Amino acid sequence: MATAKFKIWRGDASGGEFKEYETELTEGMVVLDAVHQVQAEQAHDLAVRWNCKAGKCGSCSAEVNGQPKLLCMTRLGDLNTDEPITIEPIKAFPLMKDLVTDVSWNYEVKKRIRPFKPRAPDFEDGSWKMHQSDVDRVQEFRKCIECFLCQDVCHVLREHHMHDDFIGPRYLVYNAALEMHPLDTEDRREDLRKSQGIGLCNITKCCTKVCPESITITDNAIIPLKERVVDQAYDPLRKLVQLVTGRGK
Amino acid sequence: MASGTTSLPVRSSFGQTSRTDAWWLQPLVVAVFLLLAVIYLTWGAIQGEFYTFGNYLSPLYSPELFGDTPHALFGPRPGIWPSWLPWSPAFLILWAPGGFRVTCYYYRGAGYKALWLDPPNCAVGEPRGTYLGERSLPLILMNVHRFFLYFALLFVVILTYDSWRALWFLDPVTGQETFGLGVGTLVIALNAFLLGAYALSCHSLRHLVGGGLDVLFDKPVRRTALACVGCLNKRHMLFAWMSLVWVCFTDLYVRMLSMGIWTDWRIF
Numbered sequence: 001m002a003t004a005k006f007k008i009w010r011g012d013a014s015g016g017e018f019k020e021y022e023t024e025l026t027e028g029m030v031v032l033d034a035v036h037q038v039q040a041e042q043a044h045d046l047a048v049r050w051n052c053k054a055g056k057c058g059s060c061s062a063e064v065n066g067q068p069k070l071l072c073m074t075r076l077g078d079l080n081t082d083e084p085i086t087i088e089p090i091k092a093f094p095l096m097k098d099l100v101t102d103v104s105w106n107y108e109v110k111k112r113i114r115p116f117k118p119r120a121p122d123f124e125d126g127s128w129k130m131h132q133s134d135v136d137r138v139q140e141f142r143k144c145i146e147c148f149l150c151q152d153v154c155h156v157l158r159e160h161h162m163h164d165d166f167i168g169p170r171y172l173v174y175n176a177a178l179e180m181h182p183l184d185t186e187d188r189r190e191d192l193r194k195s196q197g198i199g200l201c202n203i204t205k206c207c208t209k210v211c212p213e214s215i216t217i218t219d220n221a222i223i224p225l226k227e228r229v230v231d232q233a234y235d236p237l238r239k240l241v242q243l244v245t246g247r248g249k
Numbered sequence: 250m251a252s253g254t255t256s257l258p259v260r261s262s263f264g265q266t267s268r269t270d271a272w273w274l275q276p277l278v279v280a281v282f283l284l285l286a287v288i289y290l291t292w293g294a295i296q297g298e299f300y301t302f303g304n305y306l307s308p309l310y311s312p313e314l315f316g317d318t319p320h321a322l323f324g325p326r327p328g329i330w331p332s333w334l335p336w337s338p339a340f341l342i343l344w345a346p347g348g349f350r351v352t353c354y355y356y357r358g359a360g361y362k363a364l365w366l367d368p369p370n371c372a373v374g375e376p377r378g379t380y381l382g383e384r385s386l387p388l389i390l391m392n393v394h395r396f397f398l399y400f401a402l403l404f405v406v407i408l409t410y411d412s413w414r415a416l417w418f419l420d421p422v423t424g425q426e427t428f429g430l431g432v433g434t435l436v437i438a439l440n441a442f443l444l445g446a447y448a449l450s451c452h453s454l455r456h457l458v459g460g461g462l463d464v465l466f467d468k469p470v471r472r473t474a475l476a477c478v479g480c481l482n483k484r485h486m487l488f489a490w491m492s493l494v495w496v497c498f499t500d501l502y503v504r505m506l507s508m509g510i511w512t513d514w515r516i517f
Contacts, residue, residue: 066267066372086267091258091372131466155368159260160380182464199384203358206371219452219482223354227395227456234392 004081009088032071047098058147090152117186134182141177150207166197169207176221261374279363297337302506345400352394408441443492450481
């Protein structure tokens with residue numbers, strides 16, 4: 001039976017190293033299967049976070065051959081198994097053990113984003129009227145499974161560690177879902193520009209490339225938010241028109 | 250904000266990555282083509298001659314506000330232009346399409362990666378530890394993109410007019426203009442079309458036509474405009490490259506005709 005070699009990161013915040021394991025391959029195997037096989041047969045203390053094995057829980061984020069991936073959605077058939085396959089933890093967050101990182105920073109960031117604030121209901125029963133085409137635009141953002149691969153690959157967090165200044169692509173998508181919602185009345189542009197650091201994004205589209213849900217993060221969420229920030233802070237012509245006509249926010 | 254007992258991994262050194270693919274190839278190709286385009290366009294703009302051939306006008310010089318050719322709108326070089334300063338009609342106009350491209354969301358992302366290596370590619374270590382992004386000078390000026398868009402749309406109209414002018418050839422026998430079609434006409438028209446596609450697929454335009462609104466169901470014109478621009482926007486990168494390559498070729502084509510090196514084929 002065919003085998004493949006895996007170089008898996010073993011260690012914690014104090015240090016570690018790649019250790020090589022060889023395990024048997026079976027048809028249709030994904031990287032997470034291989035990691036579990038190694039864990040069962042050779043390294044019982046190997047730490048790996050996983051849950052659904054269906055690409056929907058976002059738990060098994062890691063880097064396979066240097067590319068941010070969900071371990072459960074990365075087929076070994078798509079990789080070159082003639083060479084050792086490198087598996088390491090995501091880099092934008094503190095390492096806990098082996099392939100497990102502490103992503104709690106993300107949940108703290110989420111708490112800081114202004115929540116959904118709907119306009120007054122359209123009907124007496126407290127419901128609203130929305131057109132499907134207006135809702136469609138934000139549906140894409142709701143596909144996010146919070147795997148944080150976009151946060152991992154974003155160089156502002158990964159390389160520059162600007163976690164205090166920048167909320168990362170995931171939470172720009174979250175902002176976009178709220179800000180573009182047809183019922184929402186909250187204005188998040190000042191937060192985006194100042195405390196959430198949207199100006200730190202330099203549009204390299206790495207977040208879009210790694211998204212397992214194929215959300216067009218840069219083009220459909222970040223750039224539209226950047227344009228809304230321009231409306232609010234960098235467009236004196238628009239301000240003048242609004243002043244004259246009294247329209248627009 | 251990172252919590253507690255653990256710390257972030259150390260920063261990667263320049264080029265450090267576990268990627269096994271040729272991650273350097275794409276930024277290298279982008280950098281080479283961007284630099285070639287900038288070098289050619291700068292050279293072409295500095296020349297100040299060989300930019301017209303009959304009814305053809307190079308897009309680097311259109312509109313020719315002041316100049317010595319029949320295409321000039323307001324006559325020869327203005328007297329106030331300092332004699333010590335090099336002169337080319339292109340200097341008066343190229344800042345607008347140039348600014349549109351420099352501040353373009355696609356070129357920004359591509360340039361930051363390919364030219365500034367910030368990052369060299371996704372999940373690859375960078376050469377510098379410091380990073381300011383687009384929230385302070387000078388890169389905060391990238392936010393003026395929409396103003397360059399207004400000029401770019403004006404240039405699309407002007408280049409479309411140039412395409413129309415490129416259909417009218419001066420008959421040397423009668424001295425009259427006659428309708429015709431040359432290869433140069435097609436080259437110039439395709440340039441106008443590609444610049445139009447590039448400008449109409451702009452992210453800022455998408456925002457301005459309707460993307461900035463949350464409710465569009467009661468605005469059918471803006472909803473349709475947003476759908477059209479959004480459709481083009483998916484190919485913005487393609488149009489950016491095609492229009493950049495073609496504007497260089499269009500200038501080269503007119504220049505070669507003007508210098509008598511190439512011959513323009515008349516289709517009819």
